[in-house]
Amino acid sequence: MGPFKLKREYLLASVCVILRVPSLFIMEVWFRTDPQRAIDARSVDPGHAEFITTMVYYSILAFAVAVLLMPLRKLVSLYMYIVSLVLLLMAHHLAQIFVEMEVDEPETYIFSDSAALKRLGLHLTAQCVMAALIAYLIDITSWKRFVLLVYTLPMIARIAGIPLAALEHIHHFCSLFTVILIMLFLFNNIGFVLDIVKENLIRWKALADTIGWISLLFTAWHTILLPIQFLVFWIVLFCTQLYVYMIKTPISLSQEGWLLFILACVGECCATPISLIALCITIAYASYYILTLTKLYLQGWTAFTADHDVMRGWTEGFTMMLIAVQTGLLDLKPLQRAFLMCVLLFIVASSLIQSMYEMADPILLALSASHNKNVFKHVRAILLFTFLWLFPLYMTYSICQYFDLDFWLLVIMSSCLLTSVQVVGSLVIYSLFMYDGLRTEPWDSLDDIVYYTRSFVRILEFIVAVFVVCYGMKESIFGEWSWINSSILIIHCYFNVWQRLQSGWKTFLLRREAVKKLESLPSASPQQLEEYNDVCPICYQALSSAKITPCGHFFHATCLKKWLYVKDTCPMCHKKLHETVEESQNSYEERPAQNDVNPTENEEENSEAESELSIQSEEDLELSDDSSGDSV
Template identity: 85%
Template sequence: MMGPFKVKREYLLASVCVILRVPSLFIMEMWFRTDPEKAIESHAVDPGPTEFVTTGVYYSILAFALTVLLMPLRKLVSLYMYIVSLLLILMAHHLSQIYVEMEIVETQTYIFTDNSALKRLGLHLTLQCIIAALIAYLIDITSWKRFVLLIYTLPLVARIAGIPFDVFEHLHHFCSLFTLILIMLFLFNNIGFALDIVKENIIRWKALGDAIGWVSLLFTAWHTILLPIQFLVFWIVLFCSQLYVYMMRTPISLSQEGWLLFVLACVGECCATPISLIALCVTIAYASYYILTLTRLYLQGWNAFTADQDVMRGWTEGFTMMLIAVQTGLLDLKPLQRAFLMCVLLFIVASSLIQSMYEMAEPILLSLSASHNKNIFKHVRAIILFTFLWLFPLYMTYSICQYFDLDFWLLVIMSSCLLTSVQVVGSLVIYTLFMYDGIRTDPWESLDDIVYYTRSFVRILEFVVAVFVVCYGMKESILGEWSWINSSILIIHCYFNVWQRLQSGWKTFLLRREAVKKLESLPTATEEQIQTYNDVCPICYQSLLAAKITPCGHFFHATCLKKWLYVKDTCPMCHKKLHESAEESGNSAEDGPPQNVNIPEDNEDNFSEAESEVSNQGAEGESSEGNSDA
């Protein structure tokens, strides 16, 4: 019983921590949106003292917000107790003012002869007593001091005593002045306590920073005070409020401009300061995380969802949004310009998210076909998802071309979307090949070659598109307007998307050519030798209809052995060098296999190592990456 109770308590504490700290983010948001120079210019007669006071108050508000954000939860709860008590005092003040105004305007008779006035008196007296009791409970006031909180009952007592109505307003002002003096005395007596809290926070965080390092301290604070969730809640509330304001201010714009531009305008307005921009990036990261998690849940079911522990999924999109927003100067733009730029930024984020979805879903799709999974619903779900993944980037590319003219930046973004569609189509082709191989009755020896050619065709398309983008960028830099940003992007694009692709493709080609040469140098087993061997392939455990014989006398499928040769130049069974040719091994291959070709006792370890090496061959050559499971 204690386990669920502890879990609920942790969730409750986390919720309280987030709810109590989120207002500090709103304070910092308003702080960034406020310009203190305007207040100073409005008092241009004597700007000296005004500038000093305004600057002090301005930065004191920021210090207060940071203190609320970082202080321990227990002291934060105490602070909110005082804030709620202050709000209750203001409520008592407002109720007293309402009562005085109503008594002066509506009645001029004795209290005990007017039934409505008597009810009104009882109601206000009850409310004032309840408010005083709540304040005494929240800030722990005991003994006779709690009766001071009933100061706003003086107009009620005066009404019972029959004091003239002209005095009521003066009594109300006296109560307000007396309460204000008490609040000032309380603040003056506790200002040292408040400064001690700030000092204690600074010392505590500084000690932690010196002990574990400032980078580790940043990550510790990030998770301890649940800062990502605070930013998420803050931005959602900010966006909803901005959406409500826009709808109330311009209710016709939604039907005239369309919902997309309307939402983009709201999103652009909700990233006008560094705080709201960080909150937007965190919100995008959380949205990407849940989309990718739901994608995995859609493909693999609840078991894969519960076993998944990748908590960093989705943060790539958030960091991408932050970097591009800072690079393009999003905060310095006007609201309309920010809304149009937000369209491009969200397009880039969506492209990155589609790519992440594809990278996560591709192994699942290929494993369904390579393992010949007979669950038809899993295959249908995977095909529907991949159909969406190659159609949606094309739709996004078409949509953005309707609003913007083609330039270098837009070409880079569009090429990324188009390459994602090409990769998805290539994976679907390989999936189809594996499915066809599953329904064949005899082994498909050339499957590995066809998969390699399919992947090579996709890589060549990617390389051609990357080269085209580089050429277009060089043309823009030479004939158009040159800039450091475009040149930097061009260099990065040329290195990662052209040079590294060229190196990887050439290395894969050399590895495959070398493996084919080694395989062709080995003799092919005859039917008599296969019948004499009378066993399965030690790598894939399938029957041997055709086989290659190693110099050490072991039999393997040609395709399986070729996959192994991508990684190692040894026999998968005994680990002898295969390039030791017939000079050392004699005519053992021609004379047939050894009489004793029993599988060694450690065959399971050899098979496991072989399968592990083959399945990881993508690190050396992408050509047989998806075929290792077959």
């Protein structure tokens, strides 16, 4: 894709967003407007007023939706007509100003008054320029363009010497003539508009029948760049609200502080469904860029350019939406909404920190396990992890200063504390790997220490989850019971207690079984290691000690134990390892007897077995290479 074509696509995307964002502001005002007040304000014929107000009210919403979904070419044409209408209103206003100025002045001959002549020339030029712009925008090329000069009639009447008292009547005639032209234009084009609507509905229905409604919604979502529209809409809305608050309440800013001030602005900018959706999408985009910058900070520009995870950050946006709907954020008063927003943003920040940890944890462990020599990468990773375990503690301390402890707050605080515990556990494992890299000899017990460290972290997580469940049960039994708290308690008990217990017990059983299988295998003697004179097929490191499988292959005990967590076969030949050493020795002793029966046939079988084993070993080396990478 050339640079010119890329710039053109960016330009079209920018135009698409800029032209559609006003429809979101129309929807925002529509949700904030109560039509019942306008109906109650009319004292005559309330039934007729209610009908007209309702029609206008929902017509505005339909217009906003049409602007949001309209194709770009049609949308540009619509804006041309809107700009032309604004120019007509400006021409009407300028003509009215001219008439008022002329009526206030004493009646004189126009060519004998230089000031009046300059004023006439200025207004006449302005009317001609606006008429030319309107003709250009709506593409009028015939004699009809001269009709747009209708507001020059008061100037022409002034030149013709018509009495000044008649100028107002001429201006009223121009206005009535313009309104008639607009009504005729709308009447002549209403069929064209209906045809466009019908054509688009038929096209959308055909697409829905072909690809399905869900796929159509996702296609429309990305085609009209709706997330970016919501992002721009909310940023403009927030900046406007921030400016209004700073102008109206500068004293409260100095008294309450920036935090409460910003929370109040954020709470005011999510008072309708449109602004709430925009806030959630803004949070998703902010989370995406924070996580992307985190990866750029850890791995550099190369990893950033190769990253294609477009769904990153949307977890935080969906979390914000679900909790806002569940807590009834839209139904609260502005002050209550501001305080609730503090809790909601705390939850989103906790989720974001957890996402940052899940992204950075493999990178940190890879640095230590691969014994990377780049000091700056290690320093950056350690600084980030220091922030990731200190900041949740600071957040927990801060929120405890403003709110009393209850079940919801305990769930939120437990999430932050668990993130800090996980980060500290990863730092401990990182330190163990770094210490192993400094040793001159392999550390055989490293895998056990890493396992015990991870187990300790999992036990702490399980204890915190059990404590939260017990506290929630106490609140439900002795405190105020509610369906929401009970549902959250059940979900928390299943996912954070039962699932953790099952996963931990399963891991323990697998490890115990792997240790039993490994202990049943014989250890290689120094003489056998010298005769073998090769590396471990899993990690490709020298064998100072090894375990021998019944099929005669040599492996590091730690590497083989990691393999046995997954499979009960030899990594080289894939034979079952449940055979005992005695069985393998017996099978080895039976072979000479068979060789004595038919030596020629046995030699042929051995040659075929060796060729098959060589082919199989080549395939198994590739598999062992992959499995060694997975085990690390």
